[in-house]
Amino acid sequence: MPYQSSINFPVNPENYQSLLKTVFEDMAPYSQIPGHPGFAAYVAGAGNFISNTAQLIAQTLNPFTGHYMMAPGLVTLEMEVIKWFQHMVGFDERGSQGFLTTGSSLASMSAISMARKEKVVGFDYSNVTAYTSADAHHCIAKSWAVLGFKKENLRLIPLKNFKMDTTLLNQKIEEDLARGFKPFMVVATLGSTKTGAVDNLKEILPITKKHNLWLHGDGAYGALFMLTDAGREILKGINEVDSVALDPHKALSIPYGTGCLLVKNKDHMLFDYLSDDSYMPPRPVDQVDYADITPELSRDFRGLRIWLPLKTLGVGPFILNLEEKLKLAQWLALEINSIKDLEVISNPELTILTFAHKKGNEETKKLMERINNQGTLFLSSCTVDGKLAIRFCLLGFRLHYDRLQKALVEIKGMV
Amino acid sequence: MPYQSSINFPVNPENYQSLLKTVFEDMAPYSQIPGHPGFAAYVAGAGNFISNTAQLIAQTLNPFTGHYMMAPGLVTLEMEVIKWFQHMVGFDERGSQGFLTTGSSLASMSAISMARKEKVVGFDYSNVTAYTSADAHHCIAKSWAVLGFKKENLRLIPLKNFKMDTTLLNQKIEEDLARGFKPFMVVATLGSTKTGAVDNLKEILPITKKHNLWLHGDGAYGALFMLTDAGREILKGINEVDSVALDPHKALSIPYGTGCLLVKNKDHMLFDYLSDDSYMPPRPVDQVDYADITPELSRDFRGLRIWLPLKTLGVGPFILNLEEKLKLAQWLALEINSIKDLEVISNPELTILTFAHKKGNEETKKLMERINNQGTLFLSSCTVDGKLAIRFCLLGFRLHYDRLQKALVEIKGMV
Numbered sequence: 062m063p064y065q066s067s068i069n070f071p072v073n074p075e076n077y078q079s080l081l082k083t084v085f086e087d088m089a090p091y092s093q094i095p096g097h098p099g100f101a102a103y104v105a106g107a108g109n110f111i112s113n114t115a116q117l118i119a120q121t122l123n124p125f126t127g128h129y130m131m132a133p134g135l136v137t138l139e140m141e142v143i144k145w146f147q148h149m150v151g152f153d154e155r156g157s158q159g160f161l162t163t164g165s166s167l168a169s170m171s172a173i174s175m176a177r178k179e180k181v182v183g184f185d186y187s188n189v190t191a192y193t194s195a196d197a198h199h200c201i202a203k204s205w206a207v208l209g210f211k212k213e214n215l216r217l218i219p220l221k222n223f224k225m226d227t228t229l230l231n232q233k234i235e236e237d238l239a240r241g242f243k244p245f246m247v248v249a250t251l252g253s254t255k256t257g258a259v260d261n262l263k264e265i266l267p268i269t270k271k272h273n274l275w276l277h278g279d280g281a282y283g284a285l286f287m288l289t290d291a292g293r294e295i296l297k298g299i300n301e302v303d304s305v306a307l308d309p310h311k312a313l314s315i316p317y318g319t320g321c322l323l324v325k326n327k328d329h330m331l332f333d334y335l336s337d338d339s340y341m342p343p344r345p346v347d348q349v350d351y352a353d354i355t356p357e358l359s360r361d362f363r364g365l366r367i368w369l370p371l372k373t374l375g376v377g378p379f380i381l382n383l384e385e386k387l388k389l390a391q392w393l394a395l396e397i398n399s400i401k402d403l404e405v406i407s408n409p410e411l412t413i414l415t416f417a418h419k420k421g422n423e424e425t426k427k428l429m430e431r432i433n434n435q436g437t438l439f440l441s442s443c444t445v446d447g448k449l450a451i452r453f454c455l456l457g458f459r460l461h462y463d464r465l466q467k468a469l470v471e472i473k474g475m476v
Numbered sequence: 477m478p479y480q481s482s483i484n485f486p487v488n489p490e491n492y493q494s495l496l497k498t499v500f501e502d503m504a505p506y507s508q509i510p511g512h513p514g515f516a517a518y519v520a521g522a523g524n525f526i527s528n529t530a531q532l533i534a535q536t537l538n539p540f541t542g543h544y545m546m547a548p549g550l551v552t553l554e555m556e557v558i559k560w561f562q563h564m565v566g567f568d569e570r571g572s573q574g575f576l577t578t579g580s581s582l583a584s585m586s587a588i589s590m591a592r593k594e595k596v597v598g599f600d601y602s603n604v605t606a607y608t609s610a611d612a613h614h615c616i617a618k619s620w621a622v623l624g625f626k627k628e629n630l631r632l633i634p635l636k637n638f639k640m641d642t643t644l645l646n647q648k649i650e651e652d653l654a655r656g657f658k659p660f661m662v663v664a665t666l667g668s669t670k671t672g673a674v675d676n677l678k679e680i681l682p683i684t685k686k687h688n689l690w691l692h693g694d695g696a697y698g699a700l701f702m703l704t705d706a707g708r709e710i711l712k713g714i715n716e717v718d719s720v721a722l723d724p725h726k727a728l729s730i731p732y733g734t735g736c737l738l739v740k741n742k743d744h745m746l747f748d749y750l751s752d753d754s755y756m757p758p759r760p761v762d763q764v765d766y767a768d769i770t771p772e773l774s775r776d777f778r779g780l781r782i783w784l785p786l787k788t789l790g791v792g793p794f795i796l797n798l799e800e801k802l803k804l805a806q807w808l809a810l811e812i813n814s815i816k817d818l819e820v821i822s823n824p825e826l827t828i829l830t831f832a833h834k835k836g837n838e839e840t841k842k843l844m845e846r847i848n849n850q851g852t853l854f855l856s857s858c859t860v861d862g863k864l865a866i867r868f869c870l871l872g873f874r875l876h877y878d879r880l881q882k883a884l885v886e887i888k889g890m891v
Contacts, residue, residue: 064549066556068563070703070791077526077788084533084780088549092539103755105774108538111492117532118499120731120781123523124507134479134503141481148483163578163775170771174622184626185600199753200773206749207589207771209624211599254755288485310774316535318776334621338614340518340669340858340867356585356622358615359520359725360578361733361776365499366535373492376485443755452755 064088093439098459102441104254104282107457108316111370116316119362126362127352129345139364146307147323149287151300158327160355161319161363165281168306168322170204171356173246175304175329176275180245190214190237193248194225196255198279201248223258223407225249231268246275251296252283255443255452257413259283262298278305285312286411288380291387295410309367313379314458319363330354386412386455389465393453396469402476406450415443415450418476422449431475437468479503513874517856519669519697522872523731526785531731534777541777542767544760554779561722562738564702566715573742575770576734576778580696583721583737585619586771588661590719590744591690595660605629605652608663609640611670613694616663638673638822640664646683661690666711667698670858670867672828674698677713693720700727701826703795706802710825724782728794729873734778745769801827801870804880808868811884817891821865830858830865833891837864846890852883
């Protein structure tokens with residue numbers, strides 16, 4: 062890049078137009094743009110222009126939304142958005158509570174810390190264990206480390222049909238209990254990053270209930286499919302988990318920096334820590350301040366960039382987008398299986414599918430490079446069952462049948 | 477408020493103009509606006525319009541900046557901003573590293589988790605202790621709880637002249653060591669929320685070095701005064717701490733949601749957690765991906781809203797604002813002390829000062845209500861030495877001598 066960084070604060074004012082030119086011509090073009098119609102590489106939403114305006118308004122008002130009393134109208138707006146999500150997953154809107162985060166990584170980290178507070182006695186975590194699948198997102202392992210647990214005490218349960226093997230889950234918990242470990246939590250993956258598979262909550266719930274474990278659902282990608290009939294079927298049991306993380310910046314096409322944590326019992330969100338905070342505004346009588354239940358205090362006002370597009374368009378177009386992507390994924394799997402030399406590795410449960418060249422990793426790698434060089438679609442790869450696979454993730458509202466059809470014709474010509 | 481929330485996603489599209497009217501007329505007016513020229517109530521920056529445009533651009537591009545390879549130009553821009561801060565505090569720009577957060581709460585939480593990883597052996601935290609002052613911001617105690625430590629093991633060291641009493645700090649550490657506790661960290665407050673006092677780093681550093689403790693500076697409010705001569709004098713030693721949190725959304729007039737953590741030794745930022753993340757893009761050869769050193773993965777792109785105003789205006793106006801506020805605070809203290817029946821409780825070291833009515837809490841409370849009803853200034857209160865005090869925090873770039881002078885005349889008329 063032609064731009065030269067400096068370690069010193071800029072001393073001289075620079076021309077605003079030239080700076081924008083630098084951003085738009087020298088910096089931004091190198092970026093992957095999830096809003097591009099052909100973007101199907103990672104689990105990302107397309108963003109939307111109403112949210113962008115909402116964010117301009119939010120940052121211009123620059124309110125402090127960590128405490129109700131400092132912006133009661135705008136906090137009420139944010140609370141409404143969160144109630145939509147609480148209601149969507151089937152949580153009672155009075156007993157449960159939630160907050161917006163920058164993404165599911167921080168949402169799941171908060172859930173793990175709440176689970177520890179509720180379920181673990183004492184402060185010796187040497188033998189404290191939690192359970193998630195081998196395909197859990199790596200943010201779970203990262204949070205586990207940041208929160209001060211022992212790496213190997215996060216048990217990565219093997220998969221069966223791309224989902225956590227619940228027989229092995231139960232076995233491992235009982236084995237750990239017999240060996241003196243202290244299980245306190247299971248993290249179910251509600252839509253895995255690699256294959257989109259949703260762990261079977263109906264099988265996991267009896268296990269967590271039997272052993273009194275906190276069940277967290279990492280629904281960063283998948284939980285918002287509760288807006289669709291197919292999703293509600295696949296996610297059955299989500300109303301019984303203790304907490305759910307979800308990312309409006311994925312399946313709801315909100316710009317980046319917009320995640321959410323929902324907790325079934327709002328009392329579980331309160332940590333005992335308050336020392337003198339007499340410099341803060343008075344607390345509301347019948348409401349919880351977000352700053353009291355999240356690790357953040359001051360933060361950007363996130364609610365408006367969900368509220369404004371949903372209120373303006375209604376939820377209909379957002380549901381239609383997900384229903385379209387669910388159907389396209391099913392159709393795409395059939396089409397790819399019909400191409401000689403290609404095989405679907407994981408069929409789509411939601412809108413992610415992986416496939417590979419039958420001749421092996423080298424050919425798969427070459428094929429992906431050829432597809433990405435073509436420019437119709439941008440795909441990425443991952444390792445499934447030790448095999449390199451090309452991954453489609455369909456979420457963007459600008460990606461439709463016509464482009465996928467065109468890409469399929471091109472792919473047929475490549476193999 | 478006339479607005480009625482619903483627990484259901486909105487079904488019908490609503491008129492965009494009416495929705496904006498609801499936001500601007502029914503919701504926003506209830507909010508405290510830190511950008512108002514008379515806002516001196518909390519430790520908040522005024523925001524600025526160049527950042528608002530920057531944020532509109534950032535959200536419209538909607539890049540993924542957690543990994544260098546996905547937006548190398550824009551990540552380079554964000555890295556430049558962080559290097560300005562590294563250089564400002566005197567950290568070596570190659571050996572140190574930093575990242576932008578939503579605010580200092582999360583920055584300090586990350587620092588505490590890194591300190592634990594570097595300094596604590598094993599996973600039994602029952603006797604692990606850290607030290608901060610009685611006037612530390614309550615986010616330190618919150619992080620302490622969220623990270624799984626025992627509440628009373630965060631030792632709140634009493635104050636001497638509003639700063640951590642370093643004699644008592646040393647005593648407490650040695651007493652704890654003798655009793656079998658395991659001290660690992662000191663959090664120095666670099667500009668307290670109540671009085672703006674800066675803990676004496678030159679006195680704390682020999683203690684943390686002697687006992688091999690991680691020293692974190694919570695400079696949410698104060699660290700950016702390193703841009704001024706007075707600040708550099710007061711903050712001497714900041715280049716030797718292990719980590720610093722600072723909030724561009726306070727002293728640098730950037731909108732909310734913009735904090736920063738700087739770590740002197742970048743190797744201390746890496747946690748050992750990686751499982752299979754084959755679905756992620758390739759890592760850069762000579763750079764660290766932000767997602768590898770922060771608890772976040774996807775998040776909003778924060779760099780541009782610091783970079784664009786600083787590059788457009790140069791750092792000069794930002795420094796001038798802080799220098800003006802430093803001088804105004806000194807002058808204000810003299811003026812208030814000259815008013816019969818009022819007394820300054822804490823003299824300003826930076827730009828916060830507290831004062832009270834000599835007749836006691838009731839009169840102080842009444843006076844604050846009268847000042848706030850007047851509409852010239854918006855102030856808040858806190859408890860200093862068990863006494864109710866009215867607090868000025870001068871940071872906003874729209875607050876100048878003329879308004880303070882007017883307010884003083886009004887206050888004289890009230891007492």
